Amino acid sequence: MSYLENIGKNAKKAFEDLKNVKHSKIKNVLEDYNKSLLKNKKNIIKENLKDIKSAKRKHLIDRLVLNDKRIESIRQSISEIAKFKDPIGRVLEQWQRSNKLKIKKVSTPIGVIGVIYESRPNVTADVAALCLKSGNCSILRGGSEAFNSNKLLANLFRAALKKNNMNKNCVQFIENKNRKIVDNLLSKMSAYIDVIVPRGGKGLVAKVQKFSNVHVIGHLEGLCHIYLDKSANINMAKKLIINAKMRRTSICGAVETLLIDEKAINSHAKKIIQSLINTGCEVRVDNKINQLFKGKLKKAKETDWRTEYLDSIISVKTVKNIKDGIDHILKYGTMHTDSIITNNKKNAQIFLNGVNSSIAMHNVSTQFADGGEFGFGGEIGISTNKLPPRGPVGINQLTSYKYIVSGKGIVRP
Numbered sequence: 001m002s003y004l005e006n007i008g009k010n011a012k013k014a015f016e017d018l019k020n021v022k023h024s025k026i027k028n029v030l031e032d033y034n035k036s037l038l039k040n041k042k043n044i045i046k047e048n049l050k051d052i053k054s055a056k057r058k059h060l061i062d063r064l065v066l067n068d069k070r071i072e073s074i075r076q077s078i079s080e081i082a083k084f085k086d087p088i089g090r091v092l093e094q095w096q097r098s099n100k101l102k103i104k105k106v107s108t109p110i111g112v113i114g115v116i117y118e119s120r121p122n123v124t125a126d127v128a129a130l131c132l133k134s135g136n137c138s139i140l141r142g143g144s145e146a147f148n149s150n151k152l153l154a155n156l157f158r159a160a161l162k163k164n165n166m167n168k169n170c171v172q173f174i175e176n177k178n179r180k181i182v183d184n185l186l187s188k189m190s191a192y193i194d195v196i197v198p199r200g201g202k203g204l205v206a207k208v209q210k211f212s213n214v215h216v217i218g219h220l221e222g223l224c225h226i227y228l229d230k231s232a233n234i235n236m237a238k239k240l241i242i243n244a245k246m247r248r249t250s251i252c253g254a255v256e257t258l259l260i261d262e263k264a265i266n267s268h269a270k271k272i273i274q275s276l277i278n279t280g281c282e283v284r285v286d287n288k289i290n291q292l293f294k295g296k297l298k299k300a301k302e303t304d305w306r307t308e309y310l311d312s313i314i315s316v317k318t319v320k321n322i323k324d325g326i327d328h329i330l331k332y333g334t335m336h337t338d339s340i341i342t343n344n345k346k347n348a349q350i351f352l353n354g355v356n357s358s359i360a361m362h363n364v365s366t367q368f369a370d371g372g373e374f375g376f377g378g379e380i381g382i383s384t385n386k387l388p389p390r391g392p393v394g395i396n397q398l399t400s401y402k403y404i405v406s407g408k409g410i411v412r413p
Contacts, residue, residue, distance in 0.1 A: 014169040066149055077122075087396045091106055112194050132171065134399055186212040186213065260316065333356070342363070
Protein backbone atom coordinates (compact mmCIF):
# COMPACT_ATOMS: atom_id res chain seq x y z
CA MET A 1 0.00 0.00 0.00
CA SER A 2 1.36 3.43 -0.97
CA TYR A 3 1.99 6.28 1.47
CA LEU A 4 -0.99 8.26 0.17
CA GLU A 5 -3.33 5.25 0.04
CA ASN A 6 -2.60 4.56 3.69
CA ILE A 7 -3.48 8.16 4.56
CA GLY A 8 -6.66 7.85 2.49
CA LYS A 9 -7.76 4.63 4.21
CA ASN A 10 -7.03 6.13 7.61
CA ALA A 11 -9.15 9.15 6.71
CA LYS A 12 -12.09 7.00 5.57
CA LYS A 13 -11.96 5.00 8.79
CA ALA A 14 -11.74 8.19 10.86
CA PHE A 15 -14.77 9.63 9.05
CA GLU A 16 -16.87 6.58 9.92
CA ASP A 17 -15.75 6.93 13.55
CA LEU A 18 -16.54 10.65 13.51
CA LYS A 19 -20.18 10.00 12.58
CA ASN A 20 -20.72 8.56 16.06
CA VAL A 21 -19.01 11.34 18.01
CA LYS A 22 -21.13 13.78 19.98
CA HIS A 23 -20.79 17.42 19.01
CA SER A 24 -19.81 18.36 22.57
CA LYS A 25 -16.66 16.25 22.20
CA ILE A 26 -15.69 18.08 18.99
CA LYS A 27 -16.08 21.35 20.88
CA ASN A 28 -13.80 19.98 23.63
CA VAL A 29 -11.15 19.12 21.03
CA LEU A 30 -11.17 22.67 19.67
CA GLU A 31 -10.97 24.17 23.15
CA ASP A 32 -8.07 21.88 24.07
CA TYR A 33 -6.32 22.74 20.81
CA ASN A 34 -6.69 26.41 21.63
CA LYS A 35 -5.07 25.89 25.03
CA SER A 36 -2.30 23.89 23.39
CA LEU A 37 -1.53 26.72 20.95
CA LEU A 38 -1.02 29.06 23.90
CA LYS A 39 1.02 26.53 25.87
CA ASN A 40 3.26 25.76 22.88
CA LYS A 41 3.60 29.31 21.58
CA LYS A 42 7.39 29.37 22.01
CA ASN A 43 7.78 26.05 20.17
CA ILE A 44 5.54 27.27 17.34
CA ILE A 45 7.61 30.43 16.91
CA LYS A 46 10.81 28.38 17.09
CA GLU A 47 9.67 26.04 14.28
CA ASN A 48 8.38 28.99 12.30
CA LEU A 49 11.81 30.66 12.47
CA LYS A 50 13.28 27.57 10.76
CA ASP A 51 10.89 28.14 7.86
CA ILE A 52 11.66 31.85 7.68
CA LYS A 53 15.44 31.26 7.66
CA SER A 54 15.19 28.75 4.82
CA ALA A 55 12.66 30.75 2.76
CA LYS A 56 13.84 31.01 -0.83
CA ARG A 57 11.15 33.45 -1.96
CA LYS A 58 11.67 36.44 0.31
CA HIS A 59 8.41 38.12 -0.75
CA LEU A 60 6.55 35.26 0.96
CA ILE A 61 8.08 35.87 4.38
CA ASP A 62 5.23 38.11 5.57
CA ARG A 63 2.78 35.29 4.84
CA LEU A 64 5.00 32.78 6.62
CA VAL A 65 5.51 34.64 9.88
CA LEU A 66 3.91 33.40 13.09
CA ASN A 67 4.39 35.78 16.01
CA ASP A 68 2.49 36.43 19.24
CA LYS A 69 -0.12 38.54 17.46
CA ARG A 70 -0.76 36.03 14.68
CA ILE A 71 -0.91 33.06 17.01
CA GLU A 72 -3.46 34.95 19.09
CA SER A 73 -5.41 35.62 15.89
CA ILE A 74 -5.43 31.88 15.14
CA ARG A 75 -6.65 31.19 18.67
CA GLN A 76 -9.42 33.76 18.29
CA SER A 77 -10.54 32.09 15.06
CA ILE A 78 -10.55 28.63 16.70
CA SER A 79 -12.52 30.04 19.63
CA GLU A 80 -15.18 31.46 17.30
CA ILE A 81 -15.41 28.19 15.35
CA ALA A 82 -15.85 26.23 18.58
CA LYS A 83 -18.86 28.37 19.57
CA PHE A 84 -20.86 27.59 16.42
CA LYS A 85 -23.87 25.33 16.62
CA ASP A 86 -23.59 21.81 15.23
CA PRO A 87 -24.18 22.17 11.47
CA ILE A 88 -24.98 18.47 11.05
CA GLY A 89 -28.51 17.07 11.31
CA ARG A 90 -30.24 20.40 10.60
CA VAL A 91 -33.62 20.05 8.91
CA LEU A 92 -33.23 22.31 5.89
CA GLU A 93 -36.67 21.63 4.43
CA GLN A 94 -39.56 19.30 5.21
CA TRP A 95 -42.94 18.54 3.72
CA GLN A 96 -45.64 15.90 3.57
CA ARG A 97 -47.21 14.54 0.38
CA SER A 98 -50.93 13.85 -0.03
CA ASN A 99 -50.25 10.13 0.48
CA LYS A 100 -48.78 10.89 3.93
CA LEU A 101 -45.20 10.40 2.69
CA LYS A 102 -42.98 12.56 4.93
CA ILE A 103 -39.81 14.03 3.43
CA LYS A 104 -36.99 15.86 5.21
CA LYS A 105 -33.89 17.42 3.70
CA VAL A 106 -31.19 17.07 6.39
CA SER A 107 -27.62 18.42 6.48
CA THR A 108 -24.79 15.87 6.47
CA PRO A 109 -20.97 16.03 6.41
CA ILE A 110 -19.21 15.88 3.05
CA GLY A 111 -16.65 13.28 4.12
CA VAL A 112 -12.91 13.59 3.54
CA ILE A 113 -11.63 16.98 2.39
CA GLY A 114 -8.19 17.34 0.84
CA VAL A 115 -6.63 20.78 1.20
CA ILE A 116 -3.57 21.89 -0.78
CA TYR A 117 -2.16 25.25 0.27
CA GLU A 118 0.87 27.52 0.18
CA SER A 119 2.79 29.78 2.54
CA ARG A 120 0.28 30.64 5.27
CA PRO A 121 0.68 28.23 8.23
CA ASN A 122 -2.49 29.57 9.89
CA VAL A 123 -4.41 27.65 7.19
CA THR A 124 -3.39 24.40 8.91
CA ALA A 125 -5.19 25.34 12.12
CA ASP A 126 -8.18 27.05 10.50
CA VAL A 127 -8.92 24.28 8.01
CA ALA A 128 -8.50 21.46 10.51
CA ALA A 129 -10.90 23.21 12.88
CA LEU A 130 -13.50 24.08 10.22
CA CYS A 131 -13.50 20.56 8.80
CA LEU A 132 -13.80 18.86 12.18
CA LYS A 133 -16.54 21.24 13.35
CA SER A 134 -18.57 20.40 10.23
CA GLY A 135 -18.14 16.66 10.78
CA ASN A 136 -15.47 16.16 8.12
CA CYS A 137 -11.98 14.71 8.12
CA SER A 138 -9.09 16.56 6.50
CA ILE A 139 -5.93 15.63 4.64
CA LEU A 140 -3.58 18.61 4.61
CA ARG A 141 -0.78 19.24 2.12
CA GLY A 142 0.94 22.51 3.02
CA GLY A 143 3.69 24.23 1.09
CA SER A 144 7.25 23.13 1.75
CA GLU A 145 8.16 26.72 2.68
CA ALA A 146 6.05 26.40 5.88
CA PHE A 147 6.73 22.72 6.54
CA ASN A 148 7.99 22.96 10.12
CA SER A 149 5.23 25.32 11.24
CA ASN A 150 2.50 23.27 9.55
CA LYS A 151 3.75 19.98 10.94
CA LEU A 152 3.73 21.22 14.53
CA LEU A 153 0.30 22.88 14.22
CA ALA A 154 -1.13 19.66 12.76
CA ASN A 155 0.48 17.46 15.41
CA LEU A 156 -0.89 19.65 18.20
CA PHE A 157 -4.36 19.19 16.70
CA ARG A 158 -3.90 15.42 16.51
CA ALA A 159 -2.79 15.43 20.15
CA ALA A 160 -6.01 17.24 21.11
CA LEU A 161 -8.02 14.59 19.26
CA LYS A 162 -6.16 11.79 21.04
CA LYS A 163 -6.65 13.47 24.44
CA ASN A 164 -10.42 13.34 23.84
CA ASN A 165 -10.34 9.67 22.78
CA MET A 166 -11.09 10.50 19.16
CA ASN A 167 -9.44 9.07 16.07
CA LYS A 168 -6.43 11.31 15.52
CA ASN A 169 -6.63 10.59 11.78
CA CYS A 170 -9.57 12.98 11.57
CA VAL A 171 -6.71 15.37 10.75
CA GLN A 172 -3.69 14.17 8.79
CA PHE A 173 -0.74 16.20 7.51
CA ILE A 174 1.24 14.94 4.53
CA GLU A 175 4.88 15.05 5.57
CA ASN A 176 6.29 13.81 2.27
CA LYS A 177 7.72 16.85 0.43
CA ASN A 178 7.92 15.15 -2.98
CA ARG A 179 6.11 17.29 -5.57
CA LYS A 180 4.63 14.18 -7.18
CA ILE A 181 2.55 13.75 -4.03
CA VAL A 182 0.31 16.62 -5.16
CA ASP A 183 -0.14 15.03 -8.61
CA ASN A 184 -1.14 11.72 -7.03
CA LEU A 185 -3.39 13.47 -4.52
CA LEU A 186 -5.30 15.00 -7.43
CA SER A 187 -5.41 12.02 -9.78
CA LYS A 188 -5.28 8.82 -7.71
CA MET A 189 -7.22 9.47 -4.50
CA SER A 190 -10.84 9.67 -5.67
CA ALA A 191 -11.62 6.50 -3.72
CA TYR A 192 -10.73 8.31 -0.49
CA ILE A 193 -11.16 12.07 -1.00
CA ASP A 194 -14.57 13.68 -1.63
CA VAL A 195 -13.54 17.30 -2.25
CA ILE A 196 -10.27 19.15 -2.94
CA VAL A 197 -9.73 22.74 -1.79
CA PRO A 198 -6.73 24.70 -3.16
CA ARG A 199 -5.49 27.72 -1.19
CA GLY A 200 -2.72 29.65 -2.88
CA GLY A 201 -1.58 31.42 -6.02
CA LYS A 202 -3.04 31.27 -9.50
CA GLY A 203 -0.59 28.56 -10.61
CA LEU A 204 -1.55 26.17 -7.82
CA VAL A 205 -5.30 26.71 -8.21
CA ALA A 206 -5.15 26.34 -12.01
CA LYS A 207 -3.24 23.07 -11.65
CA VAL A 208 -5.73 21.68 -9.13
CA GLN A 209 -8.73 22.67 -11.27
CA LYS A 210 -7.16 21.12 -14.37
CA PHE A 211 -5.96 17.81 -12.96
CA SER A 212 -8.23 16.95 -10.03
CA ASN A 213 -10.60 14.05 -10.63
CA VAL A 214 -12.77 15.00 -7.65
CA HIS A 215 -14.87 18.14 -7.09
CA VAL A 216 -12.86 21.33 -6.47
CA ILE A 217 -13.95 24.23 -4.25
CA GLY A 218 -11.98 27.38 -4.95
CA HIS A 219 -11.30 30.41 -7.12
CA LEU A 220 -8.63 31.05 -9.72
CA GLU A 221 -8.40 34.84 -9.34
CA GLY A 222 -10.00 37.65 -7.39
CA LEU A 223 -10.31 40.26 -10.12
CA CYS A 224 -12.71 42.52 -8.21
CA HIS A 225 -14.45 45.62 -9.58
CA ILE A 226 -16.16 48.70 -8.20
CA TYR A 227 -18.70 50.55 -10.35
CA LEU A 228 -18.99 54.23 -9.41
CA ASP A 229 -22.44 55.55 -10.23
CA LYS A 230 -23.16 59.22 -10.92
CA SER A 231 -25.41 59.39 -7.82
CA ALA A 232 -22.68 58.21 -5.41
CA ASN A 233 -21.81 60.35 -2.40
CA ILE A 234 -18.26 61.45 -3.21
CA ASN A 235 -16.94 61.33 0.36
CA MET A 236 -18.30 57.83 0.88
CA ALA A 237 -16.95 56.77 -2.49
CA LYS A 238 -13.42 58.01 -1.69
CA LYS A 239 -13.42 56.18 1.63
CA LEU A 240 -14.72 52.90 0.16
CA ILE A 241 -12.44 52.85 -2.88
CA ILE A 242 -9.27 53.63 -0.91
CA ASN A 243 -10.15 50.93 1.62
CA ALA A 244 -11.02 48.40 -1.10
CA LYS A 245 -7.67 48.96 -2.83
CA MET A 246 -5.17 49.93 -0.14
CA ARG A 247 -6.19 48.28 3.14
CA ARG A 248 -4.46 45.06 2.08
CA THR A 249 -3.44 44.94 -1.55
CA SER A 250 -2.39 41.27 -1.59
CA ILE A 251 -5.73 39.65 -0.70
CA CYS A 252 -8.21 38.29 -3.23
CA GLY A 253 -10.86 40.80 -2.11
CA ALA A 254 -8.80 43.85 -3.09
CA VAL A 255 -10.39 45.88 -5.89
CA GLU A 256 -8.36 45.87 -9.12
CA THR A 257 -10.53 47.85 -11.56
CA LEU A 258 -12.63 50.96 -10.96
CA LEU A 259 -15.39 51.62 -13.50
CA ILE A 260 -16.72 55.19 -13.57
CA ASP A 261 -20.03 56.26 -15.10
CA GLU A 262 -19.16 58.88 -17.74
CA LYS A 263 -21.70 61.22 -16.12
CA ALA A 264 -19.57 61.12 -12.95
CA ILE A 265 -16.26 61.92 -14.61
CA ASN A 266 -16.32 65.68 -14.03
CA SER A 267 -17.88 65.51 -10.56
CA HIS A 268 -16.15 62.48 -9.03
CA ALA A 269 -13.21 61.10 -11.00
CA LYS A 270 -10.43 63.62 -10.38
CA LYS A 271 -10.95 63.87 -6.61
CA ILE A 272 -11.13 60.09 -6.13
CA ILE A 273 -8.15 59.31 -8.36
CA GLN A 274 -6.06 62.02 -6.69
CA SER A 275 -6.93 60.51 -3.30
CA LEU A 276 -5.69 57.11 -4.51
CA ILE A 277 -2.46 58.67 -5.79
CA ASN A 278 -1.97 60.41 -2.43
CA THR A 279 -2.05 57.02 -0.67
CA GLY A 280 0.77 55.72 -2.88
CA CYS A 281 -1.38 53.86 -5.39
CA GLU A 282 -0.35 53.69 -9.04
CA VAL A 283 -3.38 54.54 -11.19
CA ARG A 284 -3.66 53.37 -14.81
CA VAL A 285 -6.40 55.16 -16.74
CA ASP A 286 -8.12 55.42 -20.12
CA ASN A 287 -7.73 58.46 -22.39
CA LYS A 288 -10.87 60.22 -21.21
CA ILE A 289 -9.82 60.21 -17.57
CA ASN A 290 -6.22 61.06 -18.42
CA GLN A 291 -7.43 64.33 -19.94
CA LEU A 292 -8.35 65.43 -16.40
CA PHE A 293 -4.67 65.01 -15.48
CA LYS A 294 -3.27 66.52 -18.72
CA GLY A 295 -2.05 63.10 -19.87
CA LYS A 296 0.35 62.65 -16.93
CA LEU A 297 -1.02 59.32 -15.67
CA LYS A 298 -0.03 55.90 -16.95
CA LYS A 299 -2.27 54.70 -19.75
CA ALA A 300 -4.20 51.48 -19.13
CA LYS A 301 -3.77 48.70 -21.71
CA GLU A 302 -6.09 45.84 -22.60
CA THR A 303 -4.08 43.54 -20.32
CA ASP A 304 -4.83 45.78 -17.33
CA TRP A 305 -8.54 44.91 -17.47
CA ARG A 306 -7.53 41.24 -17.10
CA THR A 307 -4.93 41.67 -14.36
CA GLU A 308 -5.19 40.81 -10.68
CA TYR A 309 -2.39 43.09 -9.45
CA LEU A 310 -2.30 42.11 -5.75
CA ASP A 311 -0.31 45.31 -5.41
CA SER A 312 -0.78 49.09 -5.00
CA ILE A 313 -2.04 49.43 -8.58
CA ILE A 314 -5.55 50.06 -9.89
CA SER A 315 -6.92 50.40 -13.43
CA VAL A 316 -9.69 52.94 -14.06
CA LYS A 317 -12.08 52.95 -17.00
CA THR A 318 -14.92 55.19 -18.18
CA VAL A 319 -18.17 53.38 -19.02
CA LYS A 320 -21.27 54.80 -20.71
CA ASN A 321 -23.77 53.62 -18.11
CA ILE A 322 -24.53 50.83 -15.66
CA LYS A 323 -25.21 48.31 -18.46
CA ASP A 324 -21.82 49.06 -19.99
CA GLY A 325 -20.22 48.59 -16.56
CA ILE A 326 -21.93 45.24 -16.04
CA ASP A 327 -20.88 44.13 -19.54
CA HIS A 328 -17.25 44.94 -18.70
CA ILE A 329 -17.46 42.85 -15.50
CA LEU A 330 -19.09 39.95 -17.35
CA LYS A 331 -16.27 40.03 -19.90
CA TYR A 332 -13.26 40.51 -17.60
CA GLY A 333 -14.43 39.51 -14.12
CA THR A 334 -13.76 36.24 -12.31
CA MET A 335 -17.11 35.91 -10.48
CA HIS A 336 -15.42 36.76 -7.18
CA THR A 337 -16.56 40.09 -5.68
CA ASP A 338 -17.94 43.19 -7.38
CA SER A 339 -19.44 46.29 -5.78
CA ILE A 340 -21.51 49.30 -6.82
CA ILE A 341 -21.33 52.69 -5.09
CA THR A 342 -24.61 54.52 -5.61
CA ASN A 343 -27.47 56.25 -3.83
CA ASN A 344 -29.86 55.12 -6.56
CA LYS A 345 -31.70 52.00 -5.36
CA LYS A 346 -32.88 51.09 -8.86
CA ASN A 347 -29.34 51.16 -10.25
CA ALA A 348 -28.11 49.18 -7.26
CA GLN A 349 -30.64 46.44 -7.97
CA ILE A 350 -29.81 46.40 -11.69
CA PHE A 351 -26.13 45.90 -10.80
CA LEU A 352 -26.70 43.26 -8.10
CA ASN A 353 -28.91 41.25 -10.45
CA GLY A 354 -26.71 41.77 -13.51
CA VAL A 355 -23.27 40.62 -12.31
CA ASN A 356 -22.45 36.91 -11.96
CA SER A 357 -20.27 37.48 -8.90
CA SER A 358 -20.37 35.03 -6.02
CA ILE A 359 -20.40 38.16 -3.81
CA ALA A 360 -22.23 41.26 -5.09
CA MET A 361 -22.09 44.40 -2.94
CA HIS A 362 -23.79 47.77 -2.63
CA ASN A 363 -21.91 50.64 -0.93
CA VAL A 364 -19.48 48.19 0.69
CA SER A 365 -15.71 47.76 0.35
CA THR A 366 -14.75 44.60 -1.53
CA GLN A 367 -12.34 43.81 1.31
CA PHE A 368 -15.35 42.44 3.22
CA ALA A 369 -15.18 39.36 0.97
CA ASP A 370 -14.11 37.23 3.91
CA GLY A 371 -15.77 34.41 5.84
CA GLY A 372 -14.83 35.94 9.17
CA GLU A 373 -16.53 39.21 8.20
CA PHE A 374 -19.62 37.25 7.15
CA GLY A 375 -19.85 35.82 10.66
CA PHE A 376 -18.74 32.34 9.55
CA GLY A 377 -15.99 32.16 12.18
CA GLY A 378 -13.48 31.59 9.40
CA GLU A 379 -13.39 30.18 5.90
CA ILE A 380 -11.76 27.33 4.07
CA GLY A 381 -11.66 29.58 1.02
CA ILE A 382 -13.85 31.55 -1.37
CA SER A 383 -15.59 29.64 -4.13
CA THR A 384 -16.43 31.21 -7.48
CA ASN A 385 -18.04 28.03 -8.80
CA LYS A 386 -21.53 28.50 -10.18
CA LEU A 387 -22.62 25.38 -8.35
CA PRO A 388 -22.73 25.57 -4.54
CA PRO A 389 -21.03 26.34 -2.32
CA ARG A 390 -20.38 29.90 -3.54
CA GLY A 391 -18.64 32.79 -1.83
CA PRO A 392 -16.92 32.32 1.54
CA VAL A 393 -16.95 28.63 2.48
CA GLY A 394 -17.41 28.30 6.23
CA ILE A 395 -18.80 25.63 8.53
CA ASN A 396 -22.34 25.46 7.13
CA GLN A 397 -21.03 25.46 3.55
CA LEU A 398 -18.84 22.41 4.30
CA THR A 399 -21.93 20.22 4.47
CA SER A 400 -24.03 18.26 2.03
CA TYR A 401 -27.51 16.85 2.59
CA LYS A 402 -29.63 13.76 2.31
CA TYR A 403 -33.36 13.19 2.01
CA ILE A 404 -34.96 11.21 4.81
CA VAL A 405 -38.27 9.73 3.71
CA SER A 406 -40.70 8.06 6.12
CA GLY A 407 -44.22 6.66 6.09
CA LYS A 408 -46.43 3.92 7.47
CA GLY A 409 -46.12 1.07 5.02
CA ILE A 410 -46.76 3.22 1.94
CA VAL A 411 -46.47 1.37 -1.37
CA ARG A 412 -46.38 3.03 -4.77
CA PRO A 413 -49.36 2.22 -6.98
